[in-house]
Amino acid sequence: MAVKTQIFELETRHDGEIIDITKNVQQALTSSGLKNGILLVFVPGATGAITTIEYEPGLLHDFPDALDRLIPKDIAYEHHLRWQDGNGHSHVRASFLGPGLNVPFSESKLMLGTWQQIVFLELDNKGRHREIIVQLIGE
């Protein structure tokens, strides 16, 4: 049993961008040398989120559309009134969705469904440089 820490980087481009990071996470798993265990994909920041989705063009519209309906950009946020950075919606969305995702792995492979990819959601109101942590525990 061991703990391994892997970090990879992303350059995001815009608010609402959904990036398939399944290969990055699988590569972190392969590099770790671990076979069976649990890994945690985590963004150390308050305006991004990690989840899973079927990564196909329709849902890349539908999911941000739902965020725009549920937690709109163009309503008043006290965060924005204080800091004038225009990203109150980004923070609220990120707290709803959560900064991390756990995935089980077995025989050095992610135990995902066939149509299930791991994604990073850029929720900030501009592109960002992102470091994504993959913390693995296993044997």
Add this chain to the structure above:
Amino acid sequence: MAVKTQIFELETRHDGEIIDITKNVQQALTSSGLKNGILLVFVPGATGAITTIEYEPGLLHDFPDALDRLIPKDIAYEHHLRWQDGNGHSHVRASFLGPGLNVPFSESKLMLGTWQQIVFLELDNKGRHREIIVQLIGE
């Protein structure tokens, strides 16, 4: 310290069904022989989710009602326009709620509250055969 993988199966019946899987997860824990640790309950698929709820008849209506209000079935989804499978809402809901849940355990028992059950949410627009993974790490 060891990693154990347990899998159990469910036959779901309809969209919005909430199934109490607390006993299945406790049985997976008992079978693992582990005493103290963390387990991850995970659905390998993009139209289901895992969370906790007080499993009583009122909330079994209230929670799906909230999903119907927030992420409706009868609006346009590009996923549906492409694939004609009528389950755009299922995917968006699943990405919001997340495919996994972590639960701590101690002395071979789940550390849940008295009125807190672990549930699988069927979010697809028909009943499905589901495999649920329980990945355990502990001693």
Add this chain to the structure above:
Amino acid sequence: MAVKTQIFELETRHDGEIIDITKNVQQALTSSGLKNGILLVFVPGATGAITTIEYEPGLLHDFPDALDRLIPKDIAYEHHLRWQDGNGHSHVRASFLGPGLNVPFSESKLMLGTWQQIVFLELDNKGRHREIIVQLIGE
């Protein structure tokens, strides 16, 4: 490698209260003696939640405001009709947000962003005594 269980207590005051528990969690990590691993912060109860947020006064209004818009207090909940405890919205919100959060740690420190704090959300319709579990696995 070892598993450690730490528990701390909170006295909450009102529905929608957001409490910064980052120091409590860091103290649990320090007390555990572990250096590298994953910890799970978990509330054993069906009307609280754990997430991360930038803990500043603007967002302490914006996040509960979003909850009030999305899952209102003043609509009919069957949970309330059955139990007359007035907290149907609390349960639905808690199931959406989830009872737990995983955080990676390295060199005995939480791997959080600079502006990212761990928070407990009191979602029940009154103040409560809360026990929060921190389950740690690492080396």
